[in-house]
Amino acid sequence: MQVTETLNEGLKRGYAITLTADELDAKVKEKLADAQPDIEMKGFRKGKVPMALLKKRFGQQLLGESMQEAIDGAMNKHFEETGDRPALQPQVKMTNEDWKEGEDVKVEMQYEKLPDVPEVDFTDLEIERLVVPADDAAVDDALKSLAENAQSFEARAKTAKAKDGDQVVIDFVGKLDGEPFEGGTAEDYPLVLGSGSFIPGFEEQLEGVKTGEEKSVEVTFPEDYGAENLAGKPVVFDVTVKEVKKPVAAEIDDELAKKYGAEDLEALKGQIRERLEAEYRGAARQVLKRNLLDRLDQKVSFDLPPSLVDAEAKQIAHQLYHEEHPEDHGHDHGEITPSEEHVKLAERRVRLGLLLAEVGNKAEVQVTDAEMTQAIMQQARQYPGQERAFFDFVRQNPQMQQQLRAPIFEDKVVDLIVEQAKVTDKEVSKDDLQKAVEALDEEEA
Template structure:
């Protein structure tokens, strides 16, 4: 094939590629001959159908197939021969195609097409051993453990019925029946009977339990609430609903002693075992916060070192994804106070900088991972699939089957695993100082990087 470079500007490259018509004809003849060996027509023995008849029946389809295959092969060879790594899918446009099969010509036209692409930039990974990081550590204290025990005791309280006829007060509980409606229509999961609702307690839709205060057994009340925007049932998220509530009984809580009997109630041998389990759980939460903090510090450092040009095609794709979420948030009134003061041009500029930072960081992490031979195993991908399926109780197998049938969807799980493995690799190579802080200091949100 003949290749002519037509563009070399920054990371952008352009080429015109010409494949001789003779090569195209050779490919087509080979494919038609292959089809003829398995073609059956009345009056001809299998494999003995004349090539002219094969061409008559399959010529147009084979021409299209060979055209696509040749363009793909030539583009791949062009990149390989010149050592080019494309940042995104190359843009290919046909200039002159092979029309011999459809035009009845004896010789095929040369195939001519153009290729435009953006290259991945040259990336030199930093000296990982020279990176200095701080890992913040915190230990569960007695107060934290005791608060958790108090919460367990509260959840395991028993309630006794109040015979006095009066309205419910905060801290007490009402046994109620209710029917919920959106736009006047009862919705799935919005009807229940004999439910104990603590007045002012959590666990229900915000505003539901608060509006039960003062309601007496035997009375009815209609309560209006709005489902949170993040509500797990997407069809109800952000919607207003009315609940018709009937109170049936008033109850008061009986405090539960924090002792070995409580521990046995929840399946443990004794109170000290519960304390140890709580400490382990809190320590895991602190470890997760610690990792989040050191990962953020690392990414901020790497962002400063990622001084190579970012492929604009990748930036545009990332920006488009970010801006779509920004517009959705603005529509729902969830925009940050800081962003409210900015006009659209300023907002776009800010989020484009974020998109560019993400692209550079992603490319740098990918290059570090490539050099270090970091990869994602099928076992790791399988665990991620099962974890994702676990978010949909009762539909786990359906989610697993979806990933197995849609490899591209499964690939969306590979990226975060790869990134975390590369981050772990870098942290292992870097110089890390450990510093003990309070749980409050560990939980502080550090200022955003510029």
């Protein structure tokens, strides 16, 4: 078999592969010889069918199979000898499309090879890590929020008007075309105004009511409401206000702590402090990772496969289009041409992706089964009641597995690089950390 180079420009490679008729015939005969001992045919004992008859009977069937195996074998041998790693699946096509049996098979193979990623010394990288202590003020703010969530309600004066955040205890009867409808009646219902628990427009019309007041509330059910007989229909609720109550935050004491599963107030404060510090560390890591990637993007340069950059740029453009046009749920918007900014961002992502992959592979970074299981469980929580189905879907979908594995691998490689870099801790306020995180979102946009 002959393999001749036809293209060598940058990362692009092209080869002409010639499989001679004699080589192909030998491959077919080899397959027939391997199968001969097990073949039975009328008039012959098992394993004694003549080769000429076997070739006449099965030759055409084995021809295409032998051709594909020979070409695949030549490609694999080529990649082993050259060390090339194609960025995408190589393009392979026959150049003599009018091929007939007995002729040589001529194939053209083209691909873009992955670049040689240079060795990088990470020990001279200087990066800053933001550190935010969970001070007493932050803990007190969190305690106040917990107390508000554990609030109770106390009766207002009978002349007081209900306002947003108040609880109104009401009886109501819903009527469609003057007749009560099923599920539209309740007594002593405690409704917190502004909670959004009723259909749009209902709670707003009860702001300003007083204890003992009767009011007709006119609303229209949403078009996508679950009950078809009510969807999009205007209705009237006859409402009687039995009591108006104001919210009262719970006392910040040991009893509040026990409501949240802590032994006492000091123990609750300790739990809050740990949670806040974990949140701060997570946010600070986002900033650290971005700064590290920025430094690596400036530090490392090498040729990029155009096909990978083009695919990434199109994906970025497509994603941003849908973010800017949330009303367009389909994909019939035609081709979206990436801008120069999209291409620039794509080049950064491809470059850093190849670099991190190379560093991780050389360091033999692995994503464990336990880490994958945890990632799947986190995703499965988005589908309550369907967790098992989601698990099965991921097991049967290699592409989905890769989507879950990739960010875990990347984070482990980033940690590996951070361990080698010169990291300086800088204590900042919670507000400064928040601004740094918000700046990341602005840069990404």
